Amino acid sequence: MDRILTNGRLFTALDNNVIEDGAIWIKDNRIVYAGVSSAQPKPPADAVIQDLRGHFVMPGMTETHAHLSFADANPFAIGETMVEDATITAVKNSRLMLASGFTSAVSFGSTYQIDIALREAINSGRVVGPRLLAAGRDLGATASNVDSPGGLSQIADGPWALRQAVREQRKIGVDVVKVFIDGENINQQNPAGELAFTDEELFAVVDEAHRRRMKVACHSRSADAVKQAVKAGVDFIGHANYLDDEAVELLAERKESVFVGPALAWELNYLKKCETIGVSLETVIEQGYQDEVDATIASVAKLREAGVRLVVGGDYGISIAPHGTYANDLEYFVSLFDMSPAEALICATKNGGEAFDPEGSVGTLEAGTLADLVIIDGDPLMDITILQDHQKLSIMKDGLLYRELHNPDPYSEI
Secondary structure (H helix, E strand, O other): OEEEEEEEEEOOOOOOOOEEEEEEEEEOOEEEEEEEHHHOOOOOOOOEEEEOOOOEEEEOEEEEEEOOOOOOEOHHHHHHOOHHHHHHHHHHHHHHHHHOOEEEEEEOOOOOOHHHHHHHHHHOOOOOOOEEEOEOOEEEOOOOOOOOOOOOEEEOOOHHHHHHHHHHHHHOOOOEEEEEOOOOOOOOOOOOOOOOOOHHHHHHHHHHHHHOOOEEEEEEOOHHHHHHHHHHOOOEEEEOOOOOHHHHHHHHHOOOOOEEEOOOHHHHHHHHHHHHHOOOHHHHHHOOHHHHHHHHHHHHHHHHHHOOOEOOOOOOOEOOEOOOOOOHHHHHHHHOOOOOHHHHHHHHHHHHHHHHOOOOOOOOOOOOOEOOEEEEOOOOOOOHHHHHOHHHEEEEEOOEEEOOOOOOOOOOOO
């Protein structure tokens, strides 16, 4: 079917500009044309015409640090959710992520093996959600940040044991291997800056994953952890809070193949909402989390100057940073990292799309890309926070326009 969307304000994400009188020609699930209405080729006589009435249209966003099976639990008890509850939650969260304007997602770790089944359910149409690169359990070493009971982690030590663990994840259908290279300030057995793996171990993980056509994502807060990740060839680096000049230089050398997501939602909300989970603000500051926010702001400035591609993805899925608040990341990029709204949108669309698919099937509005659109009743270039209002968003994924996604019960009145 041919569909022509007319009278839209198009943000194609190919640059920072808006096409004021834009049109999009969609055939089945692909874009044929996106640009100025006057330059659009003549469509078939039976094409369906839809007037966008001046609404803002942008590519679907990519959440690059997704934890769809996390059940908005206390952050100190993530792995304690029962598999049945985590599965039901993942189905709900998938719909919520799509309703938030995120049409693609890169998993940064799954409880149990839920992401793999979830990806297949989404692809087959049994579950509504973003297209997903699925991860398995977090891969960690003994005494690493994720060495704990429950369904969160897979623990292995030594190069050959880690290769076996990667092969086991390949066997069950994982797209992304998630590794914890260093830890958290709240974790005495593996604080931030203490490397959980030797260089030989991490190189074995990355080599085995790439050899078996999988990507590698990592939790790396310290400069040493980031440097170890870059040297090993990790594809997605989460956090990168404390960067020195050497780490930035290494990232700049690999800027065509590596993506960095600052993922500040955890720190910001831990500082803001700590008392709701039984921790005093004084303790959180003593643990160094305000310093971590400040260090991240400085690190991002260095990364931007070096031309390293930044992506959105805030580690959502815990009680203090729940699912559905993913677009808060774009507000942080503007308010904390001093980006323009257009630059933040590029991080969420074009950069995120390249992280998801280096071949460029998502993240921009241009001929040949998948018809993933966010149609907005408002202008995020004037107010980036409008993306947090799901009722202002209409979502198209794969050429299919979804309605009432923001309504958890579409069978009743809102």
